[in-house]
Each structure stands twice: as structure tokens, then as C-alpha cells.
Amino acid sequence: MIIDSNVIGEPTGFFLIPTNFPRLAMLRSFHQTANMMQEFDENGWAHIHQATFRGYIKSIERFVESDHEQLELETQDDLHSTPLLLAITSGSVQTVDCLLKLGAKIDTINSQNHGAVEISALHQFISLLQYFIDKNHEKLPVWKNLIKLLSSDIENEVENAGRCLRTLTNPSSEGVNPNWQNITSNGGIPVIVKVAKNSVNEESKFPAFQTLINILDVDDVQELLVSSGGIPAFIKLLKSQNSYAVQLAAEILKHLARKPDYAEIESQNQVIPCLLKVMQSFHDPEVLVQAVEAMGNIAEAGPHHQRAIGSAQGCIATIVTLFEKNYPLLSHTLVDAVSKIVKGDKDNQITFVDEGVTIQIMQVIMSQSRNRELQLSAVQAIHCLAEDNTHTQKDILDKGAERLLMQLLKKSRAEKLQENTALALWALAGDDLEEQREMANGIGVGMLIEFLNTVSENLHFIASEALGVLAQGPVNQQTQISQANGIHPLVRQLKSNKDYIGLSVIRTLRYLCVAVGNVPHHKNQMTISSSQGVKYLVALMVHSANEMIRVEAAVTLGHVSMGNKVILNEIHRYPDFSCVRILRMMYSQDNTVRLLAGSALAAFAYNNVMQQKEIAEQGGVRFASFIPFLMSDDEYFRCEAAYQIVILARIIPDEEQAKSSAAGIKLIVDLLENSTSDTILMLACDCIARLAHTRAGVPAAILAINAVDHLCRLLLSKAEQVRGCAAIALGYLSYNHRGERELLNKCRSDPYLMQEIKYFTKHHKLSPAFIEGWLHYKRVGLPAIPEGRTSLIRVKPDKDDSRPMTILSFDGTGNGSNIRSSASNLIGEDGQILTSRSRSSQMSNHAPSLNNSHLSA
Known part of the structure; x- marks a missing residue:
């Protein structure tokens, strides 16, 4: 055409x-x-x-x-x-x-x-x-036909159908693509499982697996996948020689393992040894990331999964070895997995540390200074490794992690990183009061007070705990904390809606008000009052729904007003305040609350006849209330109750004052002699220091049962807190002529004891007569102090010594770990005090079981 x-x-x-x-x-x-x-x-x-x-x-x-x-x-x-x-x-x-x-x-x-x-x-x-x-x-029906094509046995059809489904289900900016419903409603999930099982070329299956990953965050998709037998199918794929097939299978299993029920099914299908084989056989970082992350998610699903991972031969060692690949994405996954595997599992914590993971994590922190997210994960891993485990704490501290974390804390201003670094440091301190003081000193009073002004509740808690540690003991920083304006932000935290923070702050304010031997810090007391702290404490004592907060607030009010008539009058001006409320708590169902109620009454009654009279007029206390504590297996309960019955002896109507005082003093001195817990020894020394400057006759009773000998022996303790409390107690006893004479003889025989006493009593009292006698001895001549005993730097425990527990670690649950002390010799079966002065039986060598429920000491 x-x-x-x-x-x-x-x-x-x-x-x-x-x-x-x-x-x-x-x-x-x-x-x-x-x-x-x-x-x-x-x-x-x-x-x-x-x-x-x-x-x-x-x-x-x-x-x-x-x-x-x-x-x-x-x-x-x-x-x-x-x-x-x-x-x-x-x-x-x-x-x-x-x-x-x-x-x-x-x-x-x-x-x-x-x-x-x-x-x-x-x-x-x-x-x-x-x-x-x-x-x-x-x-x-587009979706039905696509899925039918996916179920084909022809590789080209399987691959192309999968590629289309993958594109049609790509995640949107709002999350999972809504097309997941079309996949599930047309039977797509069982078909994908069939694809995983069929014999077509593995590369042809990949788009179908990627489609599944696109929609796997949906609960319905996961449920259909599991019910269709997807878990064993993809675990079998972990044995493939194709690295991408293994990567996709591990990624799918990783997603499913986020739910404990599915993690359990995976574990029953032997996923742990399969993932371990992948980590040992493959070198591709993309494959290893998915395998390690899957292992971490399985561990997070429950303690028995953590144990299964820890008991899998070579598993932990393999994970530690993977750190050597030094691939940032893999490093991030590894530190996250370590955190999940060790969290709350002491055996896994120890195994990881023994395999050398500490150095590897420290290297991650140092080498990734610009990757804050990775540093944050590494710090969290250290926290999980150290938490409640003295073995790992010591290893991590020995490797120098404390210095590294301190540098990170001081340099970083990112609040999340600061928070996690502070948590890790505090976990490293453990229950050792000496270590806690060192950590708190390392962080510094200024930064701790900054923590109180952040929005992080974790930092609020750590700051309160650390300031509380610094405010305690014979060498404390009560004045420094006050001068740094630390009391006002602490008082503000009394309004926290988190009970654990409120309890910590209540106790810290108590420590800021009174030093060893019940020596009041008047300036701090008045600062608390001017910050409306007394008002908040009264409100908490009266209105809090938490019984522990009510009784702790009462104890702190007793210390805030100790030796301070102005504050005591302020407390009594609040119409809701009454000692009757404290007396009622003496009959609580909770043993700890009853004991703390006794501490509150003792604090108000300490060297205050008017307060003792008021307590007596409002019903007083009965000796029977103290008997369960005096006969307890728990040394802390015995020590506190013994101190309380001496202070309250005048207003205990059902027992003679002399007998109850003698019983209490003997129990405390017996603890000085027999206890093996540094915490209890420190508390007993403090109790002696408090009692030594109360009413007449008490110091003489203390001296009559060889208290000076026991206290002088404790001046040689490895624990600084014990040495300091013992020195202060001896200082107050030196005002008694017998105490002065005994102490002079001890110091003359061993002049090092005098060095310890002078060091720890700078802000306390030594009798002028004792000082004069000591000067006379110096003129006459003293034996030389042996070399090596002249340092006043605190002595750390030996490697084999267990860490001493801290006064912030009391449990007081009476767990039966200790043999009863001489209370059984002093108190008969009918609850009456016996007149026998026979020595008590030897006490157990086991320290009491302690935790955070007795921060009141």
C-alpha cells in the first residue's frame, strides 16, 4: 500500500x-x-x-x-x-x-x-x-492468583511472584504495609512456609521470605506462621550452605523469638545449637548479626533460655570471639546480646567475664567514641554483667572499667548515656559500702546534685543513694553536700510518685541530719525545715498509702528534730502529727515496719525526757513488742532492738529499767565480739557511740563487759567504716574514768590505735583527761609503731575476702541464716529478762541476708 x-x-x-x-x-x-x-x-x-x-x-x-x-x-x-x-x-x-x-x-x-x-x-x-x-x-482476584503462582513448583514463577509480593508489601512511612491483610486472607502465610520446604532453588525462595519479613511484625502473621509449621521449617534452613538463606531464616526466627511462647517453640526445636553452628561456620557479618540477635531475643524470653544458652558448649566463648571481627553493626548486636544473656543470670555473668568479654566491651567503648548509640549499648552490657555479682564486679573493676566509665560520664552531656553510665558505675559498686563511697566520690557531689535536677528517675535514685552513702559514716560529707545546695533538690524529690525514689530520699535526708553517735547537724536540719522538708515528711508519715514510707518518714522526722527544739516544735504544730501513729505501727504485720517504728520512737526519745514522757502518756511501748527481734536469727534485728530497749527503758512499763538496759547493752557488745559482718559491726559500734553519751550508768555498763577490748580490736579492721565507728565510740567512752584508763593502756601498748582514734574523731569528742594522759605517755616514751601500720588510707579486702555489706543493704527478713545470740540467755521462754550474767554462746560465722529494705539504719 x-x-x-x-x-x-x-x-x-x-x-x-x-x-x-x-x-x-x-x-x-x-x-x-x-x-x-x-x-x-x-x-x-x-x-x-x-x-x-x-x-x-x-x-x-x-x-x-x-x-x-x-x-x-x-x-x-x-x-x-x-x-x-x-x-x-x-x-x-x-x-x-x-x-x-x-x-x-x-x-x-x-x-x-x-x-x-x-x-x-x-x-x-x-x-x-x-x-x-x-x-x-x-x-x-489478584492476591489469590499471585499467591497461587507463588505455590508453583517452577522456580521462575516462585521467584517472580515473590518479588511482586515483596514490592507490594514494602513498609510504608506509617509502619507495616496494610496489604498484609490481603496476604493472610488469601492463605499466603502457609504458602510461604510451603516455599521454605519445597525443593526449588533456594535463590528463588528469597523474595517470598523477604515478603514475610515485611509483614512479620503483625501478630496475626506470626500466629499463622507458627501454626503453619514455620518455626521448624526455618530452623532447618539454618543448616543451609547459602549464606543469604541462613540470614533470612535467622531474621525470621529473630522476629518470632521476641514473644516468649514462640521462643519456647524455637528452643524445643533445637534452635540454640543451630544458631551456634551458624556463628561458628559463617564469616559474613550480615549473617552473624541476625544469628546473634536471634540468640539474644531467645535469651530475653526467659531465665531457662538464658541457662540453655549458657550451658550450650562453646556458645559464650563463640560470642566473645566474634567481638574480634570489629564490625560496628556486629559489635552493637553482640553487646545487646550479652546484656540479654547475662541479665539476672549469675552463672552467665561469670562465664562471660571469665571468657574475657570485659576487655572486648571496653574496646568497643573506646573505639566507638563517635557512635553514641553503640557506646550506650556497651555501657548497658557492663551494667548487666556487674549487677548483683561480686565476682564480675571485681573483674570489671580490676580491668579498669571504672576509670573508663568515669571519663565517659564526665565528658558526655547526653542524658541517656549519662544515665546508663551512672547505672553501670553504681552496679559495679555492688553492696560494698567502701566501693559505693569510692564511686560516689568519683562521680562527685556536684554532678550527683546535677542528677537530681534532670528528668531521669534512674539518675534521681542513683544521686539520692550516692549522696546518702557520702552522708554516712565517721568520715562523711554532710557539710559539703549542704554547701553545694544539695538538700533543696532532695526535698523536691520527696514529691516523687515513685516509692523507691521517695524511700531513698527520706533515708538520705536522715543521714544528712545525724552523724555517727547521734551527733546532729543543726545547719542541715534547719535547711531541711526551710525547704519545707518537715512539712512533706509529716504529710508522708500521715497520708502515704505505702506503710514503709510512713514509718521511714517517722524515723527521719525523729532525726531531723534530734537535739533541735525549733524543729521539734514545728513538727508538733502540725495537727496530723502524733506519736500515737508511730505507736500503732509497732503492731504492724510487717516485722520491718515494727522495728522501724521502734527506731522512730527511739529517735524522738533520745536524750529528750519530755518526748519520753509524751510517748509514755500516749500509751508507751511494751517489752513484749521487742522480744521477737531480740531473739531473732537476724543480727540487724537484734542490734536495733537492743539499742531501742536501752533508749526507751524508762517508758517500758512491763520491765524494770535496769534489766532491759542491761539486756540491750549485752546484746550489742556480744555482736561486737562475735559478728563477722562489717555492716553489723559498724552498726553495733554506732549504737555504742550513741549510748555512751545518754544517761548516767549506761557507759559504765558498757565498759563492764569488756567493750573497750572489742572496740580496740575493731580499730584494726580492714573496713574503714568499722574502724571509724569504733574510734568514735571509744572517744565517747573516754569520758568515763574506767574507759579513759583502759583506752590509755591499750594505746600505750599499741600507739597505732591512737592514730586511728585521732583520725576519726576530728569532728567528735575525746575526753580532755584522756588527751592529757596520752600527752603524758608521749613524754614518758612510747613503743615505735611497726612499719606498714602508719597509713590511714583505707585498706581494701583481700581477693579471697567477701565484700562487706552496706548499711544500705539490709533485709531484716530473719531468714534464719544466723544462730541466735545471747538473747536466749537473757530472755526466758516467758519473755522475762533473766538475771544470769553468763556469757552467750558463739554466734554464727555467716553474715545476715541483707538487701535494700532496711535503709533506715
Whole structure:
């Protein structure tokens, strides 16, 4: 056919239809060429097939207008494709839309049983698939056909269907793609599990697995996956030699392991040894990241999973070895996994530390100074390794982690990193009061007070605990804390809605008010009052729903007002305050509350006859209330109760004052002689110091049972707190003539004892007569102090010594770990004090079980 070059038209396969033809001529032309359009070329295609494949929409419309049957005209090749299927094969949405509007059948298929969805999927025409999805034609179920194609045994069909599903389920900016519902409602999850199990090439399966990962955060998807047998199928894939197959399988198992029930199923299907084999066999960081993260999530699911990981031969050693690869993403995953595996599991903590993980984590912190997120995870790992484990604490401290963490704390101003570093440091301090003081000193009073002004509750708690430690003991920082304006932010924390913070602050304020031997710090007391601390404490004592807070507030009020008439009068001006409230707590169901109520009464009654009279007028206390504590297996209970009955002896109506005082003093001195706990020894020395300057006769009773000998022996203790409290107690006893004489003789025999006494009594009292006698001895001549005993630097425990517990660690639950002291010799079965002065039986060598419930000491 000859074509005029001046005629404008659209190609229609073999010819052009000029657009400037008259209509009659055009119709004549159509009729003349009707037979020509039915002709097929050597490939079996007619003109309409060429037009649809090439997207010549106007020609298509004219062909169909001349003969509507051409819409379904099939090619005479092997595929027998209709114009619609050819338009789909070419990928033209416009051509497909034109044909459908002209009336083409949407559900037509070719000789390979491929229709619109299958052809679009095989050619990866996502826009066409989305067009059909949006059209939502009942005869063309797109999702069902895609998933059917995915279930094929032909690799090409499996791979291409998976790739389309992966694209259609890619996460959106708002999270999981909503198309997950179309996958699940059309049976897609069981099909993906079938793909994991079938024998097609592994590379063909990857898009299906990636589709699953796209939607795996949805609970319904996880449930369908597990119920379809997905867990054993993907655990089996961990044994593949293909690294990407292993990576995808581990990633899927990692997601599922976030739920304890699914982690349990994985564990039952031997996922731990399979993941361990992956970590030992593969070197690709991407594979290792997924395997390690899966292991960490399994550990997080429960303690028995942690134990299973710890008991898997070589597992922990393998994880530690992986740190050597020094790949940042893997390092991050490793430190997170360590945290999860060791958290609360002492055996795993010890194994990791013994395998050398401490140095590896420290190197991560040092080498990733610009990666704050990774540093944060590494610090958290140290915290988890050190928590409640003296063995790991010592190892980590010996490796120098404390210095590294201190540097990080001082340099960083990122609150989250500061918070976690402070938590790690405090965990490293453990229950050792000496170590806690060192940590608190290292952080510094200024920074601790800054912590109180942040929004972090963890920092509030650490600051309160650390300031409380610094405020205690013979060498304390009560004045420094006050001068740094630390009391005001502490008082503000009394309004915290977290009971654990409130309790800590209440106790810290108590320590700031009174030193060893019940020596009041008047300035701090007045600062608490001017900050409305007394008001808040009274409110907590009266209105708190927590019984422990009520009784602790009462104890602190007793200390805030000790030796301070102004504050005592302020307390009594509050109409809600009454000693009756404290007396009622003496009958609580909680042993600790009853003991603390006794401490509160003793604090108000200490050297205050008027307060003793008021307590007596409001009912007083009965000796029977103290008997369970005096006969307790718990040394802390015995010591506190013994001190209380001496202070309250005048207002205990059902027992003679002399007998109750003698019983209490003897119990305390027996603890000085027999206890092996530094905490109890420190408390007993403090009690002696308090009692030594109360009423007449008490110091003499203390001296009568060899207290000076025991206290002088304790001046040689390795624990600074014990030495200091013993020195202060001896200082007060030196005001008694017998005590002065005994102490002078001891110091003359061993002048080092005098060095200790002088060092710790700088802010306390030594009798002038004792000082004069000592000066006389110096003039006469003293033996030389042996070399090596002249240092006043505190002595740390030997490697084999257990860490002494701290006064912030009391439990007081009476767990039966100690043999009863001489209370059984002093108190008969009827609760009456016996007159026998026989020595008590030897006490147990075991220290009491202590924790944070007795911060009141």
C-alpha cells in the first residue's frame, strides 16, 4: 500500500489509516480491508495484535469498531494470546485500560494458563498489578492468583511472584504495609512456609521470605506462621550452605523469638545449637548479626533460655570471639546480646567475664567514641554483667572499667548515656559500702546534685543513694553536700510518685541530719525545715498509702528534730502529727515496719525526757513488742532492738529499767565480739557511740563487759567504716574514768590505735583527761609503731575476702541464716529478762541476708 507522506495518521501494524479521509471513504476502506485484518503474519499475529502490543490505541479502537470480535482474537502461535494479554505483556496500563473499556474479557488466559495477573507478575509489571488491584474486579482476584503462582513448583514463577509480593508489601512511612491483610486472607502465610520446604532453588525462595519479613511484625502473621509449621521449617534452613538463606531464616526466627511462647517453640526445636553452628561456620557479618540477635531475643524470653544458652558448649566463648571481627553493626548486636544473656543470670555473668568479654566491651567503648548509640549499648552490657555479682564486679573493676566509665560520664552531656553510665558505675559498686563511697566520690557531689535536677528517675535514685552513702559514716560529707545546695533538690524529690525514689530520699535526708553517735547537724536540719522538708515528711508519715514510707518518714522526722527544739516544735504544730501513729505501727504485720517504728520512737526519745514522757502518756511501748527481734536469727534485728530497749527503758512499763538496759547493752557488745559482718559491726559500734553519751550508768555498763577490748580490736579492721565507728565510740567512752584508763593502756601498748582514734574523731569528742594522759605517755616514751601500720588510707579486702555489706543493704527478713545470740540467755521462754550474767554462746560465722529494705539504719 502506497502512503502519502502528507497524510497524518497512526501506525496500525502494516498500514496507516489517514485521519483526513472522508467518512464514507473511510468506511469503504474498512470494509475493503476487513479481510486483510484477519490475516496473520509469519509469527501468527494479526493487525490488532500488533497494535495492542505496540500501544496504538486509536488503531485499536477503529479495529474494534469495525469488528468487535477482534477483542478476543487469539494469536496463532504457541501462546494463543488475546489482544488484552498482549497489551499486558507489553506493560502498557493505558492500552490495557482501553481494551477493558472496549469490552475485553479481564479473566482471559493463554495456553500456559497465564492470565492478566500471572503475566504481569512474570514481567514484574507492578504498576499493572496495582491497576488490577485498584479495579478490584470480581473475575480477577489478584492476591489469590499471585499467591497461587507463588505455590508453583517452577522456580521462575516462585521467584517472580515473590518479588511482586515483596514490592507490594514494602513498609510504608506509617509502619507495616496494610496489604498484609490481603496476604493472610488469601492463605499466603502457609504458602510461604510451603516455599521454605519445597525443593526449588533456594535463590528463588528469597523474595517470598523477604515478603514475610515485611509483614512479620503483625501478630496475626506470626500466629499463622507458627501454626503453619514455620518455626521448624526455618530452623532447618539454618543448616543451609547459602549464606543469604541462613540470614533470612535467622531474621525470621529473630522476629518470632521476641514473644516468649514462640521462643519456647524455637528452643524445643533445637534452635540454640543451630544458631551456634551458624556463628561458628559463617564469616559474613550480615549473617552473624541476625544469628546473634536471634540468640539474644531467645535469651530475653526467659531465665531457662538464658541457662540453655549458657550451658550450650562453646556458645559464650563463640560470642566473645566474634567481638574480634570489629564490625560496628556486629559489635552493637553482640553487646545487646550479652546484656540479654547475662541479665539476672549469675552463672552467665561469670562465664562471660571469665571468657574475657570485659576487655572486648571496653574496646568497643573506646573505639566507638563517635557512635553514641553503640557506646550506650556497651555501657548497658557492663551494667548487666556487674549487677548483683561480686565476682564480675571485681573483674570489671580490676580491668579498669571504672576509670573508663568515669571519663565517659564526665565528658558526655547526653542524658541517656549519662544515665546508663551512672547505672553501670553504681552496679559495679555492688553492696560494698567502701566501693559505693569510692564511686560516689568519683562521680562527685556536684554532678550527683546535677542528677537530681534532670528528668531521669534512674539518675534521681542513683544521686539520692550516692549522696546518702557520702552522708554516712565517721568520715562523711554532710557539710559539703549542704554547701553545694544539695538538700533543696532532695526535698523536691520527696514529691516523687515513685516509692523507691521517695524511700531513698527520706533515708538520705536522715543521714544528712545525724552523724555517727547521734551527733546532729543543726545547719542541715534547719535547711531541711526551710525547704519545707518537715512539712512533706509529716504529710508522708500521715497520708502515704505505702506503710514503709510512713514509718521511714517517722524515723527521719525523729532525726531531723534530734537535739533541735525549733524543729521539734514545728513538727508538733502540725495537727496530723502524733506519736500515737508511730505507736500503732509497732503492731504492724510487717516485722520491718515494727522495728522501724521502734527506731522512730527511739529517735524522738533520745536524750529528750519530755518526748519520753509524751510517748509514755500516749500509751508507751511494751517489752513484749521487742522480744521477737531480740531473739531473732537476724543480727540487724537484734542490734536495733537492743539499742531501742536501752533508749526507751524508762517508758517500758512491763520491765524494770535496769534489766532491759542491761539486756540491750549485752546484746550489742556480744555482736561486737562475735559478728563477722562489717555492716553489723559498724552498726553495733554506732549504737555504742550513741549510748555512751545518754544517761548516767549506761557507759559504765558498757565498759563492764569488756567493750573497750572489742572496740580496740575493731580499730584494726580492714573496713574503714568499722574502724571509724569504733574510734568514735571509744572517744565517747573516754569520758568515763574506767574507759579513759583502759583506752590509755591499750594505746600505750599499741600507739597505732591512737592514730586511728585521732583520725576519726576530728569532728567528735575525746575526753580532755584522756588527751592529757596520752600527752603524758608521749613524754614518758612510747613503743615505735611497726612499719606498714602508719597509713590511714583505707585498706581494701583481700581477693579471697567477701565484700562487706552496706548499711544500705539490709533485709531484716530473719531468714534464719544466723544462730541466735545471747538473747536466749537473757530472755526466758516467758519473755522475762533473766538475771544470769553468763556469757552467750558463739554466734554464727555467716553474715545476715541483707538487701535494700532496711535503709533506715
